[in-house]
Amino acid sequence: MAKQSTASERKKQITIRGLGGLETVSGLKLGFNRHLHFTLVKDRNVATMRDYYLALAHIVRDHLVGRWIRTQQYYYDKDPKRIYYLSLEFYIGRTLQNTMINLGLESSCDEAMYQLGLDIEELEEIEDDAGLGNGGLGRLAACFLDSMATLGLAAYGYGIRYEYGIFNQKIKDGWQVEEADDWLRHGNPWEKARPEYVLPVYFYGRVLHTKDGVKWIDAEVVLAIPYDTPVPGYLNNTVNTMRLWSAKAPNDFHLHHFNVGDYIQAVLDRNLAENISRVLYPNDNFFEGKELRLKQEYFVVAASLQDIIRRFKASKFSRKDVKNCFDSFADKVAIQLNDTHPALAIPELMRILMDIEKIGWDQAWKITKNTFAYTNHTILPEALERWPVDLFEKLLPRHLEIIYEINQRHLHKIRSLYPGDDQRLRRMSLVEEDGEKKINMAHLCIVGSHAVNGVAKIHSKIIKEQVFKDFSDIEPVKFQNKTNGITPRRWLLLCNPGLAALIAEKIGGDYIKDMNQLQKLHAYVNNDGFIHDVTSVKQENKVKLASLLEKEYGIKINMSSIFDVHVKRIHEYKRQLMNCLYIIVMYNRIRKEPNKNFVPRTVMIGGKAAPGYYMAKLIIKLITSVAQKVNSDPTIGNKLKVIFLENYRVSLAEKVIPATDLSQQISTAGTEASGTGNMKFMLNGALTIGTMDGANVEMAEEAGENNMFIFGMRVQDVAELDKKGYNASQYCENFPELKGVVDLIAGGYFSPNQPDLFRDILNMLFHHDRFKVFADFESYVNTQEKVNQLYQCHSLSRSHNCAALPDGPVSPEPNPGVHVFHWCSRCS
Ligand SMILES: *Cc1c(COP(=O)(O)O)cnc(C)c1O
Numbered sequence: 001m002a003k004q005s006t007a008s009e010r011k012k013q014i015t016i017r018g019l020g021g022l023e024t025v026s027g028l029k030l031g032f033n034r035h036l037h038f039t040l041v042k043d044r045n046v047a048t049m050r051d052y053y054l055a056l057a058h059i060v061r062d063h064l065v066g067r068w069i070r071t072q073q074y075y076y077d078k079d080p081k082r083i084y085y086l087s088l089e090f091y092i093g094r095t096l097q098n099t100m101i102n103l104g105l106e107s108s109c110d111e112a113m114y115q116l117g118l119d120i121e122e123l124e125e126i127e128d129d130a131g132l133g134n135g136g137l138g139r140l141a142a143c144f145l146d147s148m149a150t151l152g153l154a155a156y157g158y159g160i161r162y163e164y165g166i167f168n169q170k171i172k173d174g175w176q177v178e179e180a181d182d183w184l185r186h187g188n189p190w191e192k193a194r195p196e197y198v199l200p201v202y203f204y205g206r207v208l209h210t211k212d213g214v215k216w217i218d219a220e221v222v223l224a225i226p227y228d229t230p231v232p233g234y235l236n237n238t239v240n241t242m243r244l245w246s247a248k249a250p251n252d253f254h255l256h257h258f259n260v261g262d263y264i265q266a267v268l269d270r271n272l273a274e275n276i277s278r279v280l281y282p283n284d285n286f287f288e289g290k291e292l293r294l295k296q297e298y299f300v301v302a303a304s305l306q307d308i309i310r311r312f313k314a315s316k317f318s319r320k321d322v323k324n325c326f327d328s329f330a331d332k333v334a335i336q337l338n339d340t341h342p343a344l345a346i347p348e349l350m351r352i353l354m355d356i357e358k359i360g361w362d363q364a365w366k367i368t369k370n371t372f373a374y375t376n377h378t379i380l381p382e383a384l385e386r387w388p389v390d391l392f393e394k395l396l397p398r399h400l401e402i403i404y405e406i407n408q409r410h411l412h413k414i415r416s417l418y419p420g421d422d423q424r425l426r427r428m429s430l431v432e433e434d435g436e437k438k439i440n441m442a443h444l445c446i447v448g449s450h451a452v453n454g455v456a457k458i459h460s461k462i463i464k465e466q467v468f469k470d471f472s473d474i475e476p477v478k479f480q481n482k483t484n485g486i487t488p489r490r491w492l493l494l495c496n497p498g499l500a501a502l503i504a505e506k507i508g509g510d511y512i513k514d515m516n517q518l519q520k521l522h523a524y525v526n527n528d529g530f531i532h533d534v535t536s537v538k539q540e541n542k543v544k545l546a547s548l549l550e551k552e553y554g555i556k557i558n559m560s561s562i563f564d565v566h567v568k569r570i571h572e573y574k575r576q577l578m579n580c581l582y583i584i585v586m587y588n589r590i591r592k593e594p595n596k597n598f599v600p601r602t603v604m605i606g607g608k609a610a611p612g613y614y615m616a617k618l619i620i621k622l623i624t625s626v627a628q629k630v631n632s633d634p635t636i637g638n639k640l641k642v643i644f645l646e647n648y649r650v651s652l653a654e655k656v657i658p659a660t661d662l663s664q665q666i667s668t669a670g671t672e673a674s675g676t677g678n679m680k681f682m683l684n685g686a687l688t689i690g691t692m693d694g695a696n697v698e699m700a701e702e703a704g705e706n707n708m709f710i711f712g713m714r715v716q717d718v719a720e721l722d723k724k725g726y727n728a729s730q731y732c733e734n735f736p737e738l739k740g741v742v743d744l745i746a747g748g749y750f751s752p753n754q755p756d757l758f759r760d761i762l763n764m765l766f767h768h769d770r771f772k773v774f775a776d777f778e779s780y781v782n783t784q785e786k787v788n789q790l791y792q793c794h795s796l797s798r799s800h801n802c803a804a805l806p807d808g809p810v811s812p813e814p815n816p817g818v819h820v821f822h823w824c825s826r827c828s
Contacts, residue, residue, distance in 0.1 A: 024105070028112035031059035050186060052118055053096070053126040056109065057189040060099050064230045067103075068239035075154045079315050081331065083148065083155040084308055086345060087141040087338035088300065089280070090159050090242060091133025091166075093650025095190045095229075097124050097494055098146070102232040128183045129651050130190075131165030132244075134284040134608075135569040136484075136676050137377050139650065140455075141338055143676070146487040149233035149240040150513060158304035160296060161191075161227045161244035164279040169608050169647040174624035178282075178611050191227045191244075198248070199224045201302040203295065207398045214355045216398045222273040223248040224303035234489050234513060245303045247276035283610045284569040285383040294387060294395060301345045305352060308333060326359060330370030337374045337449070340385045340441035346372060346448035347402040355398070361405070374445035374452050375482070378673050379459070379467045380573065385441040386432060392439060403439060407431055410447050417474060428470045446471050446478075453482040455674035456695040458715065462670060483695055484674040488512050491680045496658035498537035499685060506530060538661070538685055545659035549643060555631060558638040561600035562791050565656055565681070566664035567648050570609040570616040573671040577761065578773045579605060579664055580623050582784060583642055584741040587630050590639055598639045599788035599795075604656065606645025615764065620644065622758055625750040653677075658684045662787060665690035666780065668771040670715040672696075687790075689783060691776070711783035712776035721775060728766045731774035738777050 035058040036042055040051045047055075075082075100106040113120040133139060141157060148155035167178040205219030224245040231240040249270035255263070276299050281288060312333055313325070337343060346368060353364035378384075392400045407430040418424050430447065432438045446452050446468060454460030460481035464472045472479045493500045493512055503511060506524055511517035524530040539559075546557035566579050583603055590598055605623050609616030627642035645652065663681030665672075665688055672694040682688060682699055689709040690696040700708045713721065732738050746762055748755025765773055 021108075024108040025112045025115070028059055028105075028108055029116060031062060032056060032112065032116065035059060049123065050126050053123040054187070054189055056113065056120070056123055057096055057127070060096060060103070060105060060109065061189055061230075063103050063105060064099065064232060064239055067232070067237050068230045068241075071237070071239045072241070076316065079317055079332070080154045082308070082311070082333055083153055084304065084333065084335045085141060085144060085148075085155065085157045085338060086300065086304060086335060086342035087138070087157065087159050088297065088341040089133035089138030089338070090130070090141045090145070090157055090244070091135070091138030091650060092130035092142045092229075092242075093490075093654070094124065094127045094129055096127050098490055099190075099230075099232055101489060101494055102146075102150075102234045104235050127651075128186070129165070129649050130188075131181055131183060131649055132159065132162050132280060134166060134280070134282060136674070137284075137339060139486075140484055140676060142650075143485065143487040143490070145231045145240065145242055146234075146489055147485070149231045149238050150236060150487075150489070152233060152236055152238050153240075155240050157231070157240075157242035158300060158307075159242070159244050160277050160280075160300050161246040162277060162280045163246075166280055166608065166649070167282055167611070171620075171624060171644060171646050174621050174628070176609055176617050176620050191229050194226045194228055197226050197307075199226075199303050199306045200250075201299050203298070203395055205397065207401060213358065214398065216351075216355070220273075221250055222276060222299065223250055224299065226303075226307070243304075243307070245277065245300055247274050247278075247299060249273035282608070283612075284608075285378050285380055285571060285573075286610060286613070287383055287385050288612075289385075289387060289391070291391060291395065294391060297341055298344050298348075298396060298399075301342050301348050304342075305345060305348050308335070309352065326353065326357060326363075326367055329367050333371055335372050337372060337445055339375060339377045340445050343374075343385070343441040343445045343448075344396070344399060346444060347399040347406070350402050350406070351398055354402075365406075365409075368448060369450050372445075372449040374449040376442065376445075376452060376454055376459075376463055376468075376673075379462060380671065386438040387441065389431070389437040389439060400439075403430060403444060406444070406447060414474070424470055442468075443471075450478065451480055452478055453480045455482065455484045456698060457481055457483060458670070458692070458697050459673040459694060462715070483698055484676050484679075486676050486679045486683070488515055488683065490654070491657070492683050495654035496537070496541065496684050498540060499534065499658070502530070502533050502537060534685060538659070541659040542661075545655055548655065552646075553643055555641055555643060556638070557602055557641065558600050560795060561602045561638070561641070562661045562787070563659055564601050564603045564662040564664065565605075565660040565686070566666075567604070567606040567645060567653065567656060568675075568677050570607040570613075570619055572615060572619075572764075572769075573667055573771050574607075575666050575668065575771055575773055575776075576605055576607070576623065577619055577765070578666055578777060578780060579603070580619070580626060581738070581741050581773070581777065582781060583626055583630065583640070584744060585737050585781060586640055587626075587633075587636065588737065588740050588744070590636055591633075594635050597792075599792050600639045602641045602643065604643045604645050606648035606652070606656070608648060615760070618758065618761055622745070622750065622761060625757075629750055653680065657681055657686070660684065660686040661791070662686060663688045663690075665693075665696050666712075666776075667691060667693045668776070669693045669713050669718050671771065687787070689780075689787060709783045709787055711779040713772070713779075718772065721772065726769070726772055726775065728769055728772075728774045731777065732766070735778050737781065738774065 032055050035055040036044070036047060036051060039058050040047070040054055042051050097106070100109050110120045113123065133141070145155070145157045163184060165181045165183050168181050170177045170179055200221045201224050202216065202219035202221055205217055208215040208217055225248050227244050227246055229242045229244065231242050232238070253273055254266040254269045275292065276295050281293050312329060335345060337345065349368045349371065350364050353359040353367060354361065389400065411425055411429060414425055414428055428443065430440055430443045432440055454463045460479070464479040468479070489512060500512065503521065507517055507520040542559060542563055546559060549555065549557055566576060568574055570576055586601065609620055623642070624644050627644055630636055630640055630642045645656065657680050660681055663678065663686040665675055665678040669691050670693065675694040675696065678688060678690065678694070678696055678699060682703070687709065688696065688699065689711065691712045692700070692710060692714050700710055732742060742762065744750070745758050751757035
């Protein structure tokens with residue numbers, strides 16, 4: 001079915017989404033048919049929708065390759081400083097629409113498909129997400145690639161080409177069930193394999209110290225095959241590269257030594273090597289100390305560093321004098337470590353410089369430190385990587401030696417700065433000696449980098465002043481802040497074309513490369529027409545999402561309800577539980593006074609739980625159980641609906657976020673390093689209910705605290721509560737509505753066949769809740785009440801034509817256009 005878009009709608013998009021001439025459209029149609037024939041070997045009698053998607057993907061790809069080759073040639077000619085972003089995750093999502101937008105081809109492709117009787121949106125839906133990430137950390141890497149290409153920087157992403165990305169989440173009987181994400185099954189039109197650039201990566205073996213230097217011998221080799229994906233900038237002809245490595249066994253793997261004679265077994269054993277790039281570890285903010293994961297971390301590091309050094313040496317500028325050429329290495333190469341996951345790059349560069357390039361320690365160390373910078377993403381202790389020394393010794397014996405040497409010199413320095421302070425020495429060591437000996441990877445990254453950053457102001461302050469205070473005491477300028485961000489191309493232009501065009505109509509289209517320009521919308525905060533149009537776009541987005549949800553979940557959505565959304569990985573610190581308890585508060589209120597005025601809500605919660613995270617999975621079961629009860633209760637009617645959004649991922653985020661009225665960002669203060677979901681919602685005109693945590697703090701600063709529903713404890717309050725001792729039951733006793741909620745759960749109201757199903761949740765909340773849900777609950781409920789009042793005021797102003805929009809007072813600090821609280825005279 002062809003999309004029923006009007007000519008004027010399509011023209012409106014053209015103003016911001018790139019101009020395409022008539023030749024472009026006919027050229028696209030020709031190319032489409034050519035690819036259908038020659039690439040997919042089909043004609044229109046037998047082609048499937050996937051064939052059409054692939055044919056479209058291939059013509060779009062054709063428009064990339066010239067720019068891609070030219071960009072890389074340009075970098076070779078100009079030899080600018082290269083930026084390397086090393087990350088175990090790149091949570092890319094889909095590529096087709098983003099590529100069309102960044103090449104300015106979207107409206108032409110839309111028109112071409114329309115003329116061919118195809119619906120481009122339907123084709124876009126066929127693309128599998130590249131789910132090579134868990135959540136915020138991986139999505140940040142993907143957003144950075146788009147932004148660096150748009151800025152025209154010579155940047156490269158280096159990672160692993162996982163054969164299986166983040167699992168697909170199914171909900172069965174209310175529980176999460178995982179399914180393998182076989183995303184490459186139908187082929188990936190966006191990648192180009194480069195087997196000719198294969199590189200070896202070594203594991204195991206032993207170290208010899210000889211008079212001609214150190215030798216790592218008897219190691220096992222695994223091959224790293226690069227797969228390149230183009231990263232186009234926005235309308236700037238730049239196309240950068242994301243290079244992902246795939247593990248391949250060498251053809252003589254296990255044939256020449258112990259398995260002599262067992263050829264079949266040796267071929268079967270190839271899987272052992274190739275398992276390295278098989279699957280993404282599905283933990284968000286949690287360290288799992290498995291050997292295979294350590295292999296993955298070294299695999300990407302070893303392959304990428306060889307590639308980086310090859311490119312450095314291949315510069316057409318004279319770098320033939322190898323010894324001296326490395327003096328300029330750090331001027332030409334910057335390597336950013338996305339968390340400690342690629343931390344082995346530090347000892348690996350030391351190993352290459354010393355053992356292979358024969359550079360002395362001091363010089364090698366200087367180069368290394370000047371090359372690396374480290375981004376810290378969390379302070380949750382369970383997330384910090386601490387690898388057992390025994391494992392290290394077996395897998396990477398030479399790297400362990402180098403880490404020991406780094407540590408010796410580091411501790412020597414500390415000892416001379418703080419004579420006799422053994423506690424400090426112990427705290428700052430790279431090697432933890434209490435119990436099983438472990439390497440603290442964050443300490444390694446701090447010592448081996450010239451810059452360390454947190455990802456939001458509050459988080460950077462915490463790492464500088466608390467978590468890594470000993471380190472910032474000796475190198476204060478090393479610690480910085482770089483507040484996270486998102487690409488406005490995907491998270492506004494792509495996912496919310498209506499709003500993007502509306503803004504462009506008022507302030508021009510350049511803002512999509514420069515968000516500061518949104519300030520210009522200040523001029524329109526009292527513009528009835530503009531406010532009306534923004535409201536209409538939101539309503540259109542809600543209608544579109546509602547029809548999808550009605551199809552998917554068979555629930556009738558109340559279109560005048562608040563779309564209240566809480567989507568992110570399921571984690572105790574993110575407090576989906578607190579949201580769920582408030583749902584039950586609303587449920588109780590409606591049941592108690594069914595005829596009382598109630599501001600209707602559609603509450604959506606979505607996110608994956610790590611497969612081994614028991615409590616997170618039980619929280620999902622509680623949410624789905626509450627949803628079942630609420631949605632089937634006739635006294636509730638259309639006042640309240642609860643939907644667990646199955647399989648939350650990038651492509652689902654793009655649908656949900658533009659339709660959201662209220663964004664939930666309610667982590668315990670001091671636990672969410674930044675958050676980026678928070679920003680996506682704000683950019684799409686949702687209001688935020690949130691704590692003073694992560695980048696919510698900067699968002700409140702930018703938008704004005706009056707324009708956000710801020711509640712709950714601040715970081716200092718949490719610390720004080722910890723000091724005096726957190727007594728959860730006391731909060732419960734003092735807040736009858738909370739007690740009512742707890743009693744319902746405890747009485748098995750939501751799990752009649754298994755009354756004690758949620759016992760472990762209640763036990764946690766009362767006795768070992770590290771994230772203090774009860775302590776913030778009353779403040780949360782009161783703030784939700786303010787949300788209701790504001791929304792009611794707005795619904796009134798819409799349905800009863802009250803004077804709010806033209807005459808009502810504007811909040812004292814109007815924010816840049818996206819959401820301005822207008823209280824009507826009746827409500828203010
Ligand atoms: C942005 C994003 C995240 C990160 O969300 P937070 O709320 O910052 O945790 C996670 N998953 C997906 C699919 C995203 O797009």
